[in-house]
Amino acid sequence: MKLTGAQIICESFAKEGVEVIFGFPGGSLLPFYDTLPQYPQLRHILVRHEQGAAHAADGYARASGRAGVCCATSGPGATNLVTGIANAYLDSSPVIALTGQVARPFIGKDAFQEIDITGITLPITKHNYVVMSAAEMAGVIKEAFHIATTGRPGPVLIDVPRDVFVEEAEYHYPARVDLPGYKPVIRGHSAQIKKAARLINESRRPVIISGRGVVISRAYEELRELAEKAQIPVITTLLGISSFPENHMLSLGMLGMHGMAHANKAVNEADLVIAVGMRFDDRATAKVSAFAPKARIIHVDIDPAEIGKNVRVDVPIVGDARDVLRDLNKEVVTLSRVEWISQMDEWRGCHMAAAIRDGEDLIPQYVIHSICEVTQGNSIIVTGVGQHQMWSAQCFCYKKPNTLISSGGLGTMGFELPAAIGAKVGCPDETVWCVAGDGGFQMTIQELATITQERTAVKIAIINNGYLGMVRQWQELFYGRRYVATPLSSPDFVKIAEAYGIAAVRVRTRLEVVPAIQKAMEHDGPFLIDFVVEPEENVYPMVPPGAALADLIEAPRTQLVAPGSDRVSE
Amino acid sequence: MVMTSDKHILVALVANKPGVLNRVASLFRRRGFNIESITVGHTEKEGISRMTIVVNGDPATVEQVRKQLDKVIDVVKVHDITQDSVVDRELALIKVKTTSTNRSEIIQIVDIFRANIVDVAADSLIVEVTGDEDKLNSLFRLLSSFGIREIARTGRLAMTRGVPPG
Numbered sequence: 001m002k003l004t005g006a007q008i009i010c011e012s013f014a015k016e017g018v019e020v021i022f023g024f025p026g027g028s029l030l031p032f033y034d035t036l037p038q039y040p041q042l043r044h045i046l047v048r049h050e051q052g053a054a055h056a057a058d059g060y061a062r063a064s065g066r067a068g069v070c071c072a073t074s075g076p077g078a079t080n081l082v083t084g085i086a087n088a089y090l091d092s093s094p095v096i097a098l099t100g101q102v103a104r105p106f107i108g109k110d111a112f113q114e115i116d117i118t119g120i121t122l123p124i125t126k127h128n129y130v131v132m133s134a135a136e137m138a139g140v141i142k143e144a145f146h147i148a149t150t151g152r153p154g155p156v157l158i159d160v161p162r163d164v165f166v167e168e169a170e171y172h173y174p175a176r177v178d179l180p181g182y183k184p185v186i187r188g189h190s191a192q193i194k195k196a197a198r199l200i201n202e203s204r205r206p207v208i209i210s211g212r213g214v215v216i217s218r219a220y221e222e223l224r225e226l227a228e229k230a231q232i233p234v235i236t237t238l239l240g241i242s243s244f245p246e247n248h249m250l251s252l253g254m255l256g257m258h259g260m261a262h263a264n265k266a267v268n269e270a271d272l273v274i275a276v277g278m279r280f281d282d283r284a285t286a287k288v289s290a291f292a293p294k295a296r297i298i299h300v301d302i303d304p305a306e307i308g309k310n311v312r313v314d315v316p317i318v319g320d321a322r323d324v325l326r327d328l329n330k331e332v333v334t335l336s337r338v339e340w341i342s343q344m345d346e347w348r349g350c351h352m353a354a355a356i357r358d359g360e361d362l363i364p365q366y367v368i369h370s371i372c373e374v375t376q377g378n379s380i381i382v383t384g385v386g387q388h389q390m391w392s393a394q395c396f397c398y399k400k401p402n403t404l405i406s407s408g409g410l411g412t413m414g415f416e417l418p419a420a421i422g423a424k425v426g427c428p429d430e431t432v433w434c435v436a437g438d439g440g441f442q443m444t445i446q447e448l449a450t451i452t453q454e455r456t457a458v459k460i461a462i463i464n465n466g467y468l469g470m471v472r473q474w475q476e477l478f479y480g481r482r483y484v485a486t487p488l489s490s491p492d493f494v495k496i497a498e499a500y501g502i503a504a505v506r507v508r509t510r511l512e513v514v515p516a517i518q519k520a521m522e523h524d525g526p527f528l529i530d531f532v533v534e535p536e537e538n539v540y541p542m543v544p545p546g547a548a549l550a551d552l553i554e555a556p557r558t559q560l561v562a563p564g565s566d567r568v569s570e
Numbered sequence: 571m572v573m574t575s576d577k578h579i580l581v582a583l584v585a586n587k588p589g590v591l592n593r594v595a596s597l598f599r600r601r602g603f604n605i606e607s608i609t610v611g612h613t614e615k616e617g618i619s620r621m622t623i624v625v626n627g628d629p630a631t632v633e634q635v636r637k638q639l640d641k642v643i644d645v646v647k648v649h650d651i652t653q654d655s656v657v658d659r660e661l662a663l664i665k666v667k668t669t670s671t672n673r674s675e676i677i678q679i680v681d682i683f684r685a686n687i688v689d690v691a692a693d694s695l696i697v698e699v700t701g702d703e704d705k706l707n708s709l710f711r712l713l714s715s716f717g718i719r720e721i722a723r724t725g726r727l728a729m730t731r732g733v734p735p736g
Contacts, residue, residue: 122593123600127643130588147643181585181646305637308630 005134006035006165009098012141014041015173018069020060020425021045021098022053022418026073027113028100031165045425045454048446050077052418054084055444058093059415059422062405063380063430065218067148068422071098075113078159079120083412085155086124090409091239092212094153096144097121103163104132118159126154132161134169139177146177151184152303153216184302188319188327196274196298196315197331203272203296205340206232209255209284212239212408213277213301213321220244220401222325223276229329231337233344235263237278239408242398252344256284257543258390262347264541264549267292269343276300277321280310281409290548300324356395362510364388364463364533368395371433371461374517379431380405380423384416384440387469390539392435414443420458421450431459431521438464438490448500451526459520460502460528462493465535473538478545497528504528577606578632578652579728582621583613585644593642594621603627603635607660607725618646622727651730658728662706663688664697667717676716683709694719 003011009032013021020043025033036044047053050072057068072081078099088095101107102114118128127147129140137160144156200206214223223243227234227250234244235252244251253260255267264286267273273295278284285291288310296314299307300321307316317324356365368391371379377397382405383389389406398404405423407415420434441462451458463469472486497504503523507516507530520527543552584590591610598605606624613620625635632650639648666676676695680687685699699709703726710718 118589119592122589122596179643182643303641305634305641309634 001171002168003171004031004035004165005131005137005160005167005169006032007038008134008137008169008171009141009160009165010035010039010042011171012138012173013069014039016141016145017066019043021069021071022047022056022060022422023071023098024050024053024073024077026077026100028074028102028162029071029077031162032071032098032100032160035165045421045450047418048449049444050080051084051414052421052444052447052450054081054095054097055087055412055415055418056422056425056447057095057097058084058088058091059382059405059419060426061088061093061095061153061422062091062419063402063423063432064426065402066426067094067096067145068426069096069098073100073113074102074117074162075115077113078115078117082120082124083410085121085157087407087410087412087415088155089124089126091407092153092216093155094148095155096148097155097157099157099159100165101130101159101161104161105163107161118157121157124155125157126152128157128159130159130161131164134164134167137164137169138171138173142174143177143179146179147182151182185304185318186302186320186323188300188317188324190327192315192317193324193327194331196317197328199272199296199298199315200230200232200274200328200332201335204337205270206230206272206274207252207266207270208232208234208274208276209237209267209278210234210240210243210276211237211278212243214240214243215402216277217302217320217322218401219277219322219325222322222329224248225329226325226332230332230335231341232274233266233341235259235266237281237284237408238393238406239404240278241393242401242403245399246397247399250341252348254393255549257286257545258394258539258541259284259543259549260394261541261552261554262344264543264552265347266344267295268550270295272296272298274298274300276325277302279306282310285311285549286543287546287548290550360510362508362513362531362533363537364391364465364531365395365537366510367461367463367513367531367533368392368435370513370517371435372396374514374521375431375433377403379403379433380427381433381435382406382416382420382423383435384437385411385413385470386437386440387465387473387537387539388435388437388463390470391463394539413437413440416440417444417447417458417460418450420460421447421454421456424456424458425454432457434458434460436460436462437469438462438466438493439468439488441493442490445496448497448502452501455525457525459526460497462528462530463533464490464493464530465533465537466490467535470539472536476536476538477542493528493530502526502528504530506530506532508532576626576628578625578627578650579656579658579726580623580625580632580636580639581649581651581728582623582639582645583647584619584621585646586612586617586619587644590619590644593644594623594639597638597642598635601634601638603631607723609725609727622725624726651728654730655732656728656730658702658726659700660703660706660724660726661698661700662721662723664699664710664713664721665694665719666697666713667719668693668695672716676713679709679712685709
């Protein structure tokens with residue numbers, strides 16, 4: 001049967017189980033949009049800016065575990081996707097981006113709304129395509145989904161010239177892909193696994209550092225088995241949060257720049273680090289030459305290029321976290337490690353995990369803690385980037401798998417609102433809280449209209465401190481309190497929400513916090529709370545930029561000496 | 571031949587698709603790897619091209635280069651053949667200034683190097699030379715005393731002796 005290029009895309013999407021496309025139409029995408037009504041199983045969600053489409057697809061992918069799809073027209077539509085694609089790339093999120101392109105005869109002529117989007121996205125996609133004939137379309141889509149969702153997931157962009165959407169070709173969806181240059185290793189090498197097990201069995205002070213790879217491969221049970229069987233404390237990276245229940249006795253929480261003091265201390269004192277599905281990002285390791293100075297390192301990752309990239313590794317294991325942990329669990333022996341575990345308890349006792357100081361003032365930590373209390377931890381938390389993100393990581397007790405969605409690698413302010421929409425669409429039965437800062441929220445505030453139009457029941461908490469808070473904190477600590485370009489005037493968020501047709505309240509005191517959250521939870525539909533918090537609250541603990549994990553600051557000080565050049569350490 | 575520790579020869583077999591050179595070049599630029607030369611051409615297999623890439627860097631850096639190259643979907647295989655026994659060759663065209671008095675001297679030098687003269691004009695000639703880096707550099711040095719107008723080099727090609735990689 002002959003179909004048009006656009007029909008082939010829709011048929012193929014349906015075959016891949018796509019249920020929703022986040023997008024924004026435009027000239028070169030018109031033939032595609034014109035075809036969409038023939039495929040009612042493909043729900044289209046109209047965003048208000050293409051960046052929102054890419055973030056929503058990313059949020060959808062992370063929450064649901066399936067590929068998220070977004071589309072945009074040629075030129076500015078495509079370039080507006082770029083930040084979202086880069087975000088998905090750095091956090092290994094399976095996103096399919098479909099872009100329109102000018103018709104084939106116009107390519108290379110600087111035609112209206114022509115841009116080389118495959119060239120632009122070359123370094124921020126796992127792979128990308130220009131489909132120059134309808135006959136190649138089905139094969140490209142099959143490959144794109146395969147590449148995006150297997151191995152280390154990542155975004156794949158498919159650029160389609162306008163006339164290819166209407167060109168007809170025989171449709172046949174291939175059963176398999178033939179990619180001789182792409183064969184991800186899933187099973188770990190058995191000799192390496194035996195070597196790793198030997199190190200684990202011999203070690204006295206081991207720690208596990210669990211990253212997003214554990215979440216991606218859903219290795220929760222396997223991780224837990226390893227931790228419990230061999231009595232190994234579990235630390236997570238930011239994106240590894242919720243890979244291990246934080247109310248578990250062996251949980252130490254997050255490490256890194258704003259990690260828990262006891263977690264950082266444990267890494268510093270450990271004689272063995274078992275790093276699973278994490279990539280030794282500089283925010284996690286702090287000064288890399290002083291990272292885990294007493295430890296040997298086992299590194300499990302599905303991406304061979306991550307191994308040995310940032311730190312020296314004693315036992316590398318390339319493979320899927322779940323497969324490797326399953327095999328590893330067969331080799332490790334049951335141990336008690338009383339001394340090391342009680343050491344953990346002691347450190348935990350003297351370094352309060354996320355201390356929320358008493359008082360009347362409305363501090364952001366209390367807000368996050370209260371969301372956790374009211375929802376009993378039964379919520380997906382979606383954050384942007386900055387102080388509110390760190391408090392969300394520190395003050396919410398993540399007990400359920402895959403419940404924190406945050407922009408880790410790229411650190412994209414404005415990720416939170418569209419990603420929360422995607423998460424809610426992907427998991428409609430889950431409560432989704434979008435925790436935003438007053439700065440980042442205004443970067444993608446237009447997506448409130450998407451929420452209203454699609455009746456997406458996202459609950460929004462704005463941590464409104466009147467500053468670009470994290471930058472202000474750095475200015476306070478390292479730039480002599482010179483607040484350049486960080487004081488922020490914002491619109492009345494309650495009125496804004498109401499103007500978009502979203503119920504909202506403002507909260508200024510601690511007493512109002514819990515009732516407001518309860519009200520949001522009881523409200524059928526989206527709800528926004530503007531939490532006007534203490535303006536100059538800082539995120540602690542903090543490892544100053546350029547310093548080692550061991551040199552962490554716990555108690556606030558008025559002024560710190562700037563450690564050398566900030567640019568280098570940033 | 572023995573390579574210095576900072577110079578590595580990588581051979582990449584790549585799918586012959588549009589943009590594949592761009593993907594590889596972009597990767598080198600983005601990760602700050604230093605390419606000395608890169609050559610691309612068809613292979614005995616249809617649809618597969620061969621890139622010979624000479625890179626500078628310590629072993630850890632070159633290992634990263636190899637792994638990152640391997641991640642490119644269109645790259646089928648990458649080998650670091652630095653430690654192998656290889657035949658490596660480069661071709662250069664050299665336009666040398668000549669006068670009626672020094673032409674025969676130049677021809678003698680060219681003969682010693684088993685190079686060819688492929689074009690002769692009134693005040694210049696073009697020498698074609700094939701060989702390894704040392705040979706080419708020696709010839710350049712000798713000819714430079716006559717005055718070199720132009721040089722075009724292909725960059726290095728390399729192949730392991732005996733059983734081919736992969």
